[in-house]
Amino acid sequence: MDRAQLLKVLQDIVGAENVVFHPDDLLVYEYDGSVDRGIPSVVVLPGSTDEVCRVMAIAFQEGIAVAGRGSGTGLSGGAIAPPGGMQIVFTRMNRILEVDVENRTAVVEPGVINLDLDTHVRRLGLRYAPDPSSQRACSLGGNIAENAGGPHCLAYGTTTNHVLSMEVVLEDGTIV
Numbered sequence: 001m002d003r004a005q006l007l008k009v010l011q012d013i014v015g016a017e018n019v020v021f022h023p024d025d026l027l028v029y030e031y032d033g034s035v036d037r038g039i040p041s042v043v044v045l046p047g048s049t050d051e052v053c054r055v056m057a058i059a060f061q062e063g064i065a066v067a068g069r070g071s072g073t074g075l076s077g078g079a080i081a082p083p084g085g086m087q088i089v090f091t092r093m094n095r096i097l098e099v100d101v102e103n104r105t106a107v108v109e110p111g112v113i114n115l116d117l118d119t120h121v122r123r124l125g126l127r128y129a130p131d132p133s134s135q136r137a138c139s140l141g142g143n144i145a146e147n148a149g150g151p152h153c154l155a156y157g158t159t160t161n162h163v164l165s166m167e168v169v170l171e172d173g174t175i176v
Helices: 003-014 023-029 049-062 114-122 140-146
Strands: 042-044 066-069 086-089 096-100 105-108
Touching: 003 042, 003 049, 023 042, 049 086, 066 140, 096 114, 105 114, 114 140
Parallel strands: 042 086, 066 086
Antiparallel strands: 096 105
């Protein structure tokens, strides 16, 4: 499929306003908090797991490398797309879906901001302890991808110590 067809298919999945492809607009996505750089060929901002599945299936079919991106605050270059690659940005998937106080669990989308979850559950007498220095801006999906920590990790552990399960979209679009 040529570039115009690919862009059309992606726009049909997530909406034209959620596909970034103009070279000037892509510059915003060329870096994260690290020193690494890499301009993606296209950026897609899905709003649901179904949209992520469909976008991943297209990328897999077309042999396009994909990098996931949360808020882009990471310091390791984990959100940088490889040459010719696609970035899937999760900022639209930013809802706290459920908090179970009795079982001390929350179900969230990957674009939820770290501090927003902590603020939300503190009202319920709970706490979300991982606190990267970018806590006010970083997303939980990015925290999971990078196993983010922060000062509290000495007492409470890093992100991996606070995640019980995940729904994951694989490279071919399959959900596990």
